[in-house]
Amino acid sequence: MYTASILGVIKAYIFDANNPYRDKAMSMLRRIVVEPVFGISLAIAVIAFVTGAVNPNFWTVENWEAILRWIIALSVMAMGESFVLISGGIDLSVGSIAAASGMVLAYLIHCIGIPIPISIFLTLLFGLSIGLFHGAFVSILSPPFPQIMPAFLITLVSKIFFGGFAQAITLGWPIVLHQYRALALVSTTPILVTILLITAILSIYIQRFSILGRYVYAVGGNIDVARISGVPINKVRLFVYGYSGVCAALAGVINTSLMMTAYPGTGLGMELFAIASNAVGGVSLAGGEGMALGAIIGSFLIGLIRNSLVLTGVSPYWIESVTGIILAVAVVTDLYRRLRIR
Amino acid sequence: MYTASILGVIKAYIFDANNPYRDKAMSMLRRIVVEPVFGISLAIAVIAFVTGAVNPNFWTVENWEAILRWIIALSVMAMGESFVLISGGIDLSVGSIAAASGMVLAYLIHCIGIPIPISIFLTLLFGLSIGLFHGAFVSILSPPFPQIMPAFLITLVSKIFFGGFAQAITLGWPIVLHQYRALALVSTTPILVTILLITAILSIYIQRFSILGRYVYAVGGNIDVARISGVPINKVRLFVYGYSGVCAALAGVINTSLMMTAYPGTGLGMELFAIASNAVGGVSLAGGEGMALGAIIGSFLIGLIRNSLVLTGVSPYWIESVTGIILAVAVVTDLYRRLRIR
Amino acid sequence: MRGISRTTLAIVIIAVVVIAAVAGFLVWRYYFATPPKKMVFVVIGKSVHPYWSVVEAGVKKAGQELGVEAIFWVPSKEDVPAQLSTMDTYIAQNVAGIAIAPSDPSAATPYINKALEKGIPVITIDTDAAQSNRLAYLGTGNYRAGWLAGLLAWQCLKEKGYAKPGATVKVAILTGSLTAANSLERIAGFQHAIGNASKKDPDIGGNINIVWLGPYNDEEDAAKALSLASSVLASHPDLHAAFGVYAYDGPAWTKAMEGAGIPPGKICLIEFDVTPDNIPPVKSGYAYATVGQRQYFMGYYGVKLLYNMTKMGVEQALKNFIPGYPNNKIYDTGVDLVSTRTFEFTAPTGEKVKVTSIDDYRNLCVQLGVDPKLLLGE
């Protein structure tokens, strides 16, 4: 029903030539959706088609719920990362922050006994403060250094530090949270979808429609020009790293809620997939280009590939390699297309 | 003895005021060694001093051999990576190439029965061809794209692919090579040191003294200007990725020889340390700056930290976190110093 | 001159998505009309590792014998979300039965229970998830295996005369993960066994100082394991005992000892797993023994048990298979302790511990239907 009404709206826009908003809406649609998404959407469609042909269970609601459940944390993380990448930096710490946040959340709930909503809030604050620290460090050193250098170094250090920290607080043992029923609510499908939607809308709004977003692109495009044009470059960087930290912490909360256990290894190394989602989704690693939607699509592609390899029964030993090949094909198609548009 | 003679030469240069070459040599020394290395060397000295005070076993030959053994594969890999980074790209695949190379080497020796030297040669060729492929891919797409984008994507794909490939060829089983005594020669200390020296001298020569080296820096500094100036940018990129591939394969050979068994997991993830070694050693991730020596010093620092944390008896659960902190301090000192020089 | 206009692109995208969706739906309808083919059983392991390759062999064998589709799946490294998301996917597919070796038992619990609620029988193998409603557990606990390794280490320390009243004994542990449950349990078992034995031993009576070094984390990288082992030996040349928690850790210890010039037998090294790589250290005398789990049976019996559950009902199947059911829901697949010779000793804890020689172990393999070459090499 929901789908039907959306389709209705789309139809009205596309086919009703008298609609005065049609052109505006179309151009907005183009700007938000079409541009960054075409090549990858094609890949997604092909994968879906092939998987569906091999294993009809692919098209069941349960399967799509399963796909969704496991990519939301990655999507959220990737959206946060997209801000940092667009601003011309990099955040390698998001995986470790997610891992540490999961442990912190469990610690607050289980060992200290703080109510769940407050614990979640404090956990997000934890992610925020790490992110702000990164932002401050980068701001102090750049300029004169190119942004990527201090960004890489400090977030690498954080990656190592918080990865270790997550292991160390419980000496590697997980914290079990099964008795805290309310926590499981976070990972029910409607709430997950709500989280995704809110984060996505907020991210897209900031990037495409707000002043802050314009500043983020300017800083990533050319930081000297941004500075001479009066852009508050340090505030911008505090914001992007802080946002990325919060998103990472949120991903940690989602992961913990999904498993109702805080396992210190969860999320470690996820930054690679977060960055890859962005790269696949057309966010330029050189800064200044791309958008959060690309990050979502990219992480969706990655999640879909995983699911489809399981469903088509590819040997687990070859799953990684096949993932590599599919990603390569998707990426090459997309780059080639963008090459022609340029 | 070897050390003594080098020291003698250095002493002659420094203290013999009548030596006409003294100034020249000193300025060259400064250019090659002191500039990029000071901050980190300080960190190294402090760590060595503290560790030696806590645990006198630190200064035993065995311990230094142990440090050396592990560092050499990383150094070699990091030197290869330094070329790619200086040229403004990134190579995320080196760890996986090392893993795959180890398996390929074992496969050639054990399953096909090719003589060891030829197998090693073929393995290096394997690394080379992967690297050349990366170089070609990047060259085709960049410009117009900023180099980092295709580089990140294709080497990420390779990282995933070859990581999986290493596991898949034997379904996760290691290949045991104990009977091939000659292979163990590769990892005897003198040979390892020779490998390190040769790679280092070759890398430093190319970067600092050859025409190609200048081109590498030019491509990393500003690829468009380099192109207009008549630099054969595609050849340069074929070279840097190829070199990086060969170095990674060499690291794989060293690892395999050290264990006399090819494990599919050995080397996976090492790219992070290879890149970190460069970042720590002053190689700019934005391209155009830095040198191979920095990569060696950086990997030495990383190896040393690991050794010293074991020797000083830091709780293994906190090793990661402490590593993070030490790295942070070293890096901040160094950045701060360079900030003042600028 | 933009090639295709953006609007065309938009229409093409929508068209492609719609076509894919419709086609997929049609195919699904087509399949839906035909009855399901083979039954599908899924066994989920922890990581790509020789250990799990042996489990896989058992799974495939059972699948062949029963004429069902037996899928074996592992993530490439220990990865809890990857494992659980895959399990979730299989649950969504309504497979006929699932056997899982949870990387994190408590994290897996919601998913095990969810599958059971949907009517999919679930058992655990290798690692138990005791708080969940899983129908049965097949395997020897890693804790138990670690415990036996600890008893072996204690026996060796006694033999070498390191364990004397008032002495200080240094024991180092090397592992591939500080978070994976199997590693944590093996280490806990190992440490508890030595601690227990030292207290219960009549000669010692707890009058001994045990220094624990580690567990050092090599992150499943054999080269890193070697470097850590070398560092440990360099800082503690007087090490008495060493434990390699993951398969390659034993060989890494051995290499490091060779490198440091330590003669075979000086340090009591206990390895884990039987792979071709674990045998040379035993043969050369560097390793006192290695601990092998009979993982083949976890895969083999796991699939058979799940199959029987679907054929004769859960209760009946379990009653036939597990002695002492329903009070006991655990089937012990057993542990082999492999060394150069066959012998038996009574541990201070009062247990009888049996150690088999490599040759006996080879015979045992043949007897149990496992290709010994797979485990022992040539």
Next chain:
Amino acid sequence: MHRAPILETVDIWKRFPGVIALKGVSIKVYENEIVGLVGENGAGKSTFLKIIGGILRKDSGKIYWMSREVEFRSPHEALENGVAYVPQDVNILGNLSLYENVFIGRENKSLFLPRDSRREIEASRKVFKELGIDIDPIIKGREVGFSIAQLTLIARAIYFKSKLIMFDEPTSGLGVIETEKLLNIMTRLRDMGVSIIFVSHKIEEVMNVADRIYVLRDGTLVSEYSREQFDLHRIVRDMVAREVKEFFPKEKVEIGNIIMEVKNLSDTVGFVKNVNFYVRRGEILGIYGIAGSGRTEMALTLIGFRPKKSGTIVIDGKTVEIRRPRDAINHGIGYLPEDWRLSLVLIMSISENISLPIINSLRVINLGGLSPIDFSSESKISRDYVNKLRVVPPDIKRRTLYLSGGNKQKVAIAKLLASRSKILILDEPTHGIDVGAKVEIRKLMCDIAKEGKAVILISSELPEVINMSDRILVMREGTIVAEFSRDEASEEKIARAAIL
């Protein structure tokens, strides 16, 4: 007297998304000849040269090089064939030394051989001297300013005497003296057998040295003049398709009281030493100096882009604290960098660039940083300025990266004007801009002054400084050494003050 042409192009076409840059251009270049190529901004001059130099690929047409049909696929290949291009977008490699910038790509040796740094340093020192600059070629490219970078590129071209050198606006960032030297060198090179294509917006220069002039308009060749037929006004009319009579449309404006006073301004490294000056409402204050005299550094220090050691800035009688460019903007000081690389985010569109400094005020409702941008007024403002300055193509959604050099400069000016500051510092505002637009911009300067604002005009074009300013300051080695009122100023006096 002429034999077969050394270079001949036949019907060259080049299309970019949204524009046709070249619509069938055919020219001939003979040996021992300087050919001038002039045209409005965006006429296609650079595109044409880039196609010959192997940087861009043509869509159709033929190029004959030494009577052989060729298509260079890379600048590398072009250089190997003796065709050198000196780009308009002055850019040298910041991470390499100046001498390396001179020699890179032209070592003509196998890649793995050692470089010959000593010889290269000596040789480049010599060419630099020949061009009249005394600079240590070891310093890094990023440490020198615009004009030294420009000269480095020129040094590179004249050291390797290629058969054909294409200069794309080489004099745009140079002062009179360097320009003079360069023109002399060009004639000398011609006499040595080198052919030259010379693109410039300073038509007089072209007429001075060229043997023939081609005029390009809107991608088509509109006329060709041989030396005897040169006539400034006809050439300009061919270029802009209308009559331009007055090149310096100075208007008399009532001068008010002091709006800004700068006292004791010094930077931390000594490029700016103790600068004192003031500027009044309605005044155009010219600042002249030779390359490296520190004018740009002074301006950058003033607005807080470079670190300041000392100095007080008084605006409207109040001492203000300026620690970063943002403060300067807030206090009403607008700065136009001498190099559009410092004023444009190239991957952003024209309108996004124009609105960047003022985007903060273009909001629908105030939510701080999260305020939504008022897109309609943003595009309205941009469109106004794009039309006013005649940016081509007038598509405000186009990325500035894809604009011609002069149009980039126009957008940079638009960006400054849009911020409606009360004190404007214009650093080389007209360089790279075609004659017609130059006049427009000079008119705009007068209009701004009429509004009671102040304009500080930093320029290396002496006639521009003299004809447009009410008062002229001369800088040398980082400080102000002379001041002239409009009446006492003459080219000779000013030049003497600048050099001595």
